[in-house]
Amino acid sequence: MTMPSHVTALLALSGLRVPIVQAPIGSAATPELAIAVCRAGGLGGLALTWSSPEEAAAKVAALRQALPGAAFYANFVLHFPCEGLDAALDSGLPIVTFSWGVDAARIARAHRAGAKVGVQVGNAAGARQAIEAGADFVIAQGVEAGGHVQSTTPLATLLPQVVAVAGDRPVIAAGGIASAAAILRVIAAGAAGAMLGTRFLVTREAATHPDYKAALLAAKPEDTAFTNCFDIDWPHAMHRVLRNSTFTAWEAAGSPPPPHRPGEGDIVFRQHGAEMVRYCDTPPGPEAKGDPMGACLYAGTGVGDIDRIEGAGDLVSRFGAEVRAALASAAHERVTR
Numbered sequence: 001m002t003m004p005s006h007v008t009a010l011l012a013l014s015g016l017r018v019p020i021v022q023a024p025i026g027s028a029a030t031p032e033l034a035i036a037v038c039r040a041g042g043l044g045g046l047a048l049t050w051s052s053p054e055e056a057a058a059k060v061a062a063l064r065q066a067l068p069g070a071a072f073y074a075n076f077v078l079h080f081p082c083e084g085l086d087a088a089l090d091s092g093l094p095i096v097t098f099s100w101g102v103d104a105a106r107i108a109r110a111h112r113a114g115a116k117v118g119v120q121v122g123n124a125a126g127a128r129q130a131i132e133a134g135a136d137f138v139i140a141q142g143v144e145a146g147g148h149v150q151s152t153t154p155l156a157t158l159l160p161q162v163v164a165v166a167g168d169r170p171v172i173a174a175g176g177i178a179s180a181a182a183i184l185r186v187i188a189a190g191a192a193g194a195m196l197g198t199r200f201l202v203t204r205e206a207a208t209h210p211d212y213k214a215a216l217l218a219a220k221p222e223d224t225a226f227t228n229c230f231d232i233d234w235p236h237a238m239h240r241v242l243r244n245s246t247f248t249a250w251e252a253a254g255s256p257p258p259p260h261r262p263g264e265g266d267i268v269f270r271q272h273g274a275e276m277v278r279y280c281d282t283p284p285g286p287e288a289k290g291d292p293m294g295a296c297l298y299a300g301t302g303v304g305d306i307d308r309i310e311g312a313g314d315l316v317s318r319f320g321a322e323v324r325a326a327l328a329s330a331a332h333e334r335v336t337r
């Protein structure tokens, strides 16, 4: 095995072949996406924060059936009630990840159900709390991340701090990672693996509106903004998005608070029979009608590295092969030096 020992610790924990984790990218994280990632040797997962107990149980059961004996995870954002958590655990969820908080009772509950637990943190204090509460691994999320962002610190600064606190627990790096080179950089800095969110939005299995996928493909890091603009449904939580028409109009107006924002109350798009108002935090799915590009378009700074739309399994295999080859050649150099 040519993987560094801190990487094999993660692989052993979850039975992965490559140290690549698909982030819980909200409703874009379809079961098909998680299955494709897992079948290619990465760790795929679901975002079940807003699922009912019945829906959570059904999705976990479907993944267990599609992936016999393989690891996958479901994420729960602790700012919300997480009504599906118990049902997911009781249905045999192998790994659970929590974000936006550390809850020792829920970690213990997950352990009693036989699940491993990861906690996403945005600073070293959060990592310490997570480890003390019994987390099996930690996800260090840098400020470069797409979606809601717990951190205000760049990943390159945060990662060594979290690795130092985590001791022998694997640390997964997240935020702005969208290439094999970026995965190798975080592994060199002590991460056991990398979690990619925005990159997986641009895969065939992700439930992302096609125009949103095209915009991510065309975007550069400076086309993203770290902001509190899209705050309906989850106020006071910073997020990183594409600078679209809604964002730039709000910025040009001096970034006023609600209810004084341009276009406040407009219906921006409709999907699944629901009307989404401007500044809500729901991104557009494939069937969104209206102005999906005026909606909240989460994006991390890794957008500049996205160069194609492909199947998630192909992406994991491609990045995995590059990462394995680079680590093997580094190990060979160490032996022959």
Ligand SMILES: Cc1cc2nc3c(=O)[nH]c(=O)nc-3n(C[C@H](O)[C@H](O)[C@H](O)COP(=O)(O)O)c2cc1C
Binding pocket: 023, 024, 025, 026, 027, 028, 047, 049, 075, 076, 077, 098, 099, 120, 141, 144, 145, 146, 147, 148, 174, 175, 176, 177, 195, 196, 197, 198, 199, 201, 283, 298, 299, 300, 301, 302
């Ligand atoms: C569309 C989208 C939805 C997200 N939803 C969640 C979520 O439900 N729970 C969570 O913990 N993190 C969520 N995140 C953040 C990811 O966990 C992860 O930190 C982030 O995607 C990593 O940065 P990257 O997008 O630059 O790869 C989301 C990110 C994106 C892009």
